[in-house]
Amino acid sequence: MIDRRDVLSTPLSRRVVLQTFAATPFLVAANRRPAVATGRVPIKAIHLNPLVTADRAGFDRLVDLIERTELNALVLDVKEEAVYYDSAVPFYTDAGAVAPRYNLAALLDVLRQRDVYAIARLVVFKDPLVAAARPDLAVLDTVTGGPWLDQSGATWLNPFAREVWEATVALAVEAANLGFDEVQSDYVRFPSDGDLATADFGPDPVTPETRTAAIAGLLGLARERLVPTGARIAADVFGYTLFVDTDLGIGQDSARLARLVDVLCPMVYPSHFPAGSLLLPGHPNDFPSETIAISMDAGKTKLGGTARKLRPWLQDFSLPGMRAYGAEDLRAQIDAAEAGGAGGWMVWDPNNVYHETAFGPAD
Secondary structure (H helix, E strand, O other): OOHHHHHOOHHHHHOOOOOOOOOOOOOOHHOOOOHHHHOOEEEEEEOOOOOOOOHHHHHHHHHHHHHHHOOEEEEEEEEEEEEOOOOOOHHHHOOOOOOOOOOOHHHHHHHHHOOOOOOOOEEEEHHHHHHOHHHHHHHHEOOOOOEEEOOOOOOOOOOHHHHHHHHHHHHHHHHHHOOEEEEEEOOOOOOOOOOHHHEEEEOOOOHHHHHHHHHHHHHHHHHHHHHOOEEEEEEEHHHHHHHOOOOOOOOOOOHHOOOOOOEEEEEEHHHHHHOOOOOOOOOHHHHHHHHHHHHHHHHHHHHHOOOEHHHHHOOOOOOOOOOOOOOOHHHHHHHHHHHHOOOEEEOOOOOOOOOOOHHOOOO
């Protein structure tokens, strides 16, 4: 299955401004905005990628967009290719994986002042930096004996490794205590591409049951540790997990994971569904409204009759060889998500350039 960042990576995303700053103060859960943080207000978010928007002007541009429109939330990467703030979690500092790219205290202060719901996006198992520093925790290759590589040439940490769970949850708790309203785990799964026949996950048997138990185990631990912080817990899942009763080979069972998180975030980008995978008269990319509506219906069935816990990722980008997307296509997805009963929505564009006219005005 296609992975969004493997497909959408651009040279622009490698132009980075490195900013250093002092350690940030911890905040208490009482400072959170109750109505938003408990889910009574639908979350309407856009994503900020600090590898693209590496300067303060880029951040301010997106916050201004939120203030002008119906948007009320920002998803900020705290860990993807590295940990992007000045973390004190020893696992990551010892691995040389902490590379601050923004002043987190300053950014969170702006979001609080503007009443913007702050979501920390944390990439879990796709982690080349830690895999290089701790090969004992990496997925290995049975042929070469070295690190296993996915289709994009990236290395992965072993989802069965309890030490990885503990470190991930420690980072999530740190981010929550620093002031994020929600921590969203991404790549919280087994790898989906590359020569999986040569992937060595250690002595544990690799079955649908053990894969789903591993992913559920990590998110269960995160839930347990995050509750005292007051932050909500979310997890990104492949959109197709809403339609199937298997784990797709990646350990994601949407129904099981939904019981462990406050928010389940299916990536239902129309461009990412294969042709013929949905009952549509053409490629799902050509039917943005219908694709989201079908996905929400499947999600309701999967989650026992309600889509309230679903907050889908929607598409504001275009893929080569497919019909280009504009504001009307994004709005069609938003309307379908809301009509389907979703508890909000989030919008992804790799370059953080969003179609403003797709959003309603500020309240």
